Amino acid sequence: MGLIRAVFDATFRQGGARLKPVGPRWPLLLFHVDTGGCGGCGMELQALATGPYDAQGAGFGFVQSPRAADVLLVTGAVTRSMMPVLEATWQAMPTPKGLICVGNCAVDGGMFTENYAVMGGLDRKVQIDLRIPGCPPSPHDVLEGLFSLFGKRLEENASAGQDEGVGSSSTSS
Numbered sequence: 001m002g003l004i005r006a007v008f009d010a011t012f013r014q015g016g017a018r019l020k021p022v023g024p025r026w027p028l029l030l031f032h033v034d035t036g037g038c039g040g041c042g043m044e045l046q047a048l049a050t051g052p053y054d055a056q057g058a059g060f061g062f063v064q065s066p067r068a069a070d071v072l073l074v075t076g077a078v079t080r081s082m083m084p085v086l087e088a089t090w091q092a093m094p095t096p097k098g099l100i101c102v103g104n105c106a107v108d109g110g111m112f113t114e115n116y117a118v119m120g121g122l123d124r125k126v127q128i129d130l131r132i133p134g135c136p137p138s139p140h141d142v143l144e145g146l147f148s149l150f151g152k153r154l155e156e157n158a159s160a161g162q163d164e165g166v167g168s169s170s171t172s173s
């Protein structure tokens with residue numbers, strides 16, 4: 001377990017230097033990985049992507065490949081079998097990139113405690129740019145979380161008359 005976690009930490013921490021959690025373009029492109037939960041959080045994200053929440057209009061688009069993504073949305077309690085998938089996904093994403101945990105499971109395991117099969121979420125294991133708690137958080141909660149992270153930069157860009165997106169400077173949670 002220790003070795004696995006060490007590899008995981010090394011991958012996500014990138015030598016301790018956290019990359020800026022903003023994308024090189026606008027809209028901000030999100031990629032979702034479900035690491036093992038009940039699936040509820042994934043369904044809420046699906047509703048956000050396809051339902052009447054106008055995520056696209058708000059500036060957040062979902063993509064089908066991590067190679068095109070700016071931000072990784074993680075749901076589920078991170079089963080150990082999914083950890084290599086999560087690691088490979090993160091490696092495939094271009095930099096700068098950000099990590100957001102959606103739902104209690106992804107944050108700290110939620111109802112799933114750490115055991116031989118489950119990591120128990122990402123909190124205190126890797127650096128997370130944004131935690132969106134809830135079981136599950138609603139699509140509106142997720143949108144609010146995204147705005148809390150990126151909204152300030154958007155407002156600054158709008159007031160400065162920029163139209164090229166948020167990629168030119170950093171945002172922190």
Ligand code: SF4
Nearest residue numbers: 037038040103105135
């Ligand atoms: S946080 Fe709740 S809804 Fe989301 S995956 Fe875990 S148990 Fe399911």
